[in-house]
Amino acid sequence: MAVTSSLPQDIDLSIGPGHRPADEHLAHLKLGRSFLAGPHAGEDIIRLRWYVRESDGALVGRVWFGPGAQGPPGHAHGGSMAAVLDEALGSSCWVAGHPVVAAELTTSFRAMLPLGTVATVEAWIEKADGRKLYPKGHILADDGTVYAEASGLFIEMTSEAFDALADRLE
Numbered sequence: 001m002a003v004t005s006s007l008p009q010d011i012d013l014s015i016g017p018g019h020r021p022a023d024e025h026l027a028h029l030k031l032g033r034s035f036l037a038g039p040h041a042g043e044d045i046i047r048l049r050w051y052v053r054e055s056d057g058a059l060v061g062r063v064w065f066g067p068g069a070q071g072p073p074g075h076a077h078g079g080s081m082a083a084v085l086d087e088a089l090g091s092s093c094w095v096a097g098h099p100v101v102a103a104e105l106t107t108s109f110r111a112m113l114p115l116g117t118v119a120t121v122e123a124w125i126e127k128a129d130g131r132k133l134y135p136k137g138h139i140l141a142d143d144g145t146v147y148a149e150a151s152g153l154f155i156e157m158t159s160e161a162f163d164a165l166a167d168r169l170e
């Protein structure tokens with residue numbers, strides 16, 4: 001697949017009814033910068049928007065993989081998909097009220113994702129055991145094809161621990 005060097009003017013990351021923006025639950029979006037979900041307009045790697053699905057509280061994202069995410073020719077780098085899944089699994093815990101960081105992440109790549117695709121990401125908490133949260137998630141094409149899926153262990157932190165991290169911000 002040929003990948004154009006010019007970026008689309010507008011990438012539509014909107015989603016259908018039954019969802020609301022997740023931003024109010026995601027502390028990292030309020031810090032001004034974020035590896036994946038920050039204000040990346042004009043950049044050609046990944047653009048991402050998070051929502052909460054109102055029926056079950058799951059995290060749902062719309063994500064665009066641009067030319068800068070290339071791994072195999074014309075297709076997304078596995079690390080770019082793993083990064084999106086890391087963020088998705090962690091954010092599914094945050095929207096459920098658990099401030100977490102990642103301890104373990106296992107990713108399976110099921111199909112090559114063509115650059116220029118807007119895909120859907122879903123993540124949910126499969127199991128919780130004290131501070132240990134076990135979320136799962138996947139990246140899907142609009143026809144249901146699974147590009148990648150992941151499971152992980154995320155550890156809940158205290159707000160004091162996060163405040164201490166924020167002291168390092170410049």
Ligand SMILES: CCCCCCCCCCCC(=O)SCCNC(=O)CCNC(=O)[C@H](O)C(C)(C)COP(=O)(O)OP(=O)(O)OC[C@H]1O[C@@H](n2cnc3c(N)ncnc32)[C@H](O)[C@@H]1OP(=O)(O)O
Pocket residue numbers: 026027028086087088089090091094100101102103104131132153155162
């Ligand atoms: C500001 C807004 C941001 C908002 C961010 C919003 C969403 C973005 C999500 C992105 C997620 C990331 O990439 S976060 C960045 C990547 N992750 C990191 O950098 C984390 C690095 N690791 C750590 O800081 C630490 O190891 C922690 C915090 C995970 C755990 O340390 P701790 O708090 O001292 O807890 P600790 O007692 O060691 O562990 C608690 C329990 O979990 C188990 N455990 C701990 N780590 C592991 C592990 N890797 N693999 C297996 N098990 C583990 C322990 O055995 C123990 O089990 P038991 O004895 O109780 O049975």
